[in-house]
Amino acid sequence: MTMQPHGTTAEMNRIATVEELNLLRDKWKAKLETPSGIRVVVGMATCGISAGANQVYEAFRNEIKKRGLDHVVVEKVGCIGMCVYEPIVEIFEDGKEKVSYIHIDPEKAGSIVEQHLVGGKPCDELTLLQLDVKDQSGYVCGKFEDLPFNRKQKRIVLHNCGYINPEDIREYIGVDGYQALAKVITSMTPEETVELISASHLRGRGGAGFPTGLKWKFAARETSDQKYVICNADEGDPGAFMDRSVLEGDPHAVLEAMAIAGYAIGADQGWIYVRAEYPTAVKRLELAIREAKAIGLLGKKILGTDFNFDIKIRLGAGAFVCGEETALIASIEGKRGMPRNKPPFPASKGLWGKPTIINNVETLANIPAIIRNGPEWFRSIGTEGSPGTKVFALGGKITNTGLVEVPMGTTLREVIEDIGGGCPNGKKFKAVQTGGPSGGCLTFDALDVPIDFDQLVALGSMMGSGGMIVMDEDNCMVDIARFFLDFTVDESCGQCVPCREGTKRMLEILDKITSGGAEEKDLDDLYELADNIRQTSLCALGQTAPNPVLSTMEHFIDEYRAHVIDKKCPSKVCKDLLGYYITEACKGCTKCSRTCPVEAIRGKVKEQHYIDQSVCIRCGSCIDVCPFDAIERR
């Protein structure tokens, strides 16, 4: 993408005291809250850019420049979480309601400039109003905040995403950015900082939910000439993208939290380990670090204190196992990313053998807000055992795909039905998968359970990083289990036998089941293998690899049996178990017989055709070309 050269670093002076930070905050707070002109923001996280936001951004800039509209600024912001409506453009003007445009392209951008920015009249047909979503009182929703999608959400982590420009540190400062760091380093001791985080009961958002305060305490009490803070931004769960969204929409929150962590444990060096597959996130992080250094909020003697903190970025190179702490450390050290036995834990022996804490992006993004508002505030949100919110990446067979941040303890039903809008096309909900390749699926029975770390484990799944993939009646659960196992086989580092060999054998059995070659005994073998792998693998990747299989076997054993005994796939997904048949709707147009790659379709012109099942390779080409819907799978 074309990055606007940002003049900010050049024109910004170093901030040497808290007073100077406050002055800058007041100035930018005013600019954001009561803009003197018009502020046009374009959602430009990866999802927006994929939908064409770059062209929309350029169109606005060109059009505004052409018309000489000096009172209008156009800015890039992060993702507001509603992927279905991208590209999204919002317009802020003092004294007027915010206007939210959806599905914008360069041409529509032109009309908006003409009619709204010049003419002063919003283009209602391009805003949210076009969806005609009414609330109970019959009011048509014009703002994202009013939509059912947003009503049950609570934004702590994603608070600034979609509001501030992530490429301008001054806007972050304008929303109280770096105030938490200032408070900690000028008025609290490191011990008090650790205590405060412990008192908030914040738990790690990366998967297992380990108490963050405890992790910090372990590292803080080590004595060493060097300690490190690592931010784990190697979001590997296929189907989760909340960390990417935070890095793209609010990178300074992560930097600020890392510096706070550094102060708390006595570290002066931070590392961010981020996936190379997230180029936009990497660019914005690099810029954010440069800006923070230029202004003196990172580097030596921050805000006139004796606290020094620097941050470097290391790019991952595509290995799921590197989300595991010790593997991640090995990867930063430039080695193959293979996990090792714990203890010693990274808090005592981590990066280059020095005490290290590793926190994930979402965990860190909670820290500044906790320090600013206090641990009691944080504990008042969510459940007793899991305070705060959780961001979920809602995807799959769901109407409103996107990022959702809800208080812990929200039920799955609220997330899927009220926020997500249920399965599209009137299909029946079947299951929801949480925790990615390490998690499991939850069915109809679990819909009313309040979700938090402990409840999900009790239900046989886990929080994981927060991927939430909804499946409907058309998804085959054996195929889904096979999909996840295929992933873990690919991603196993190969170091320990149970994971390297065991997951492969499990995949072979699943292949047999989905292709119709399995016997009943295979189900017992599958279960036994899964149990062994879970108990004997070296790291969490192997220990949790069987989860998708075990949980689908628990909830959908009938589907497994249908594949094994009846050689049928009830959801009509597993190709080898399906036959293709031509119905009476056939008009004899011969399109299918001409398309069939193996000449399995016979019949005369204008007469019903038939498929020779012994020749058919079940490729499905005929279904795609039939103009009369006369071919069915069964």
Add this chain to the structure above:
Amino acid sequence: MAQTSHCKTIADNDPRYEELRSFIHSHENKDGIAMTALQEAQSLFGYLPLEVHKFISKETGVSIAELYGVTTFYSQFNTEPQGQHQIQICMGTACYVKGAQKVLDKVVETLGVEVGMTTPDQLFTLNAARCLGCCGLAPVMMIDDDVYANLDNVSEIPAILDRYRKDTK
């Protein structure tokens, strides 16, 4: 790297070596340089043949074996030359649930190559991506920097690929 006789594809005096050398030596801290150097080399050369490993080994002091171990561990590194256009089919869970396998099958059928391979004319390299991070647009295919979203109708795919054939001519 194939076991057959190795023929060099990058000339010894290629100017990109000099760029790589200065990149490596611009790092004051040599700890953990191996992976960073390999990433830079791949962005310069497009792939990592044996001679590039030899060069990095000489400059960093890390053995070729160790470097090659790193190269083969991470899915991002390639030891073979890549096609002119990179096709990535997202196989993340959200895309998979919405029919990414059908998209992949169609591309495989159209190009006649399997995942991870390059077409004989060196035009396309086909890869399955873990998650491109635009789950709201599933199923998704990316060719170079262009994103093709909501590919529910796979019969559109051959025409999409044709556009790149024409562009190249």
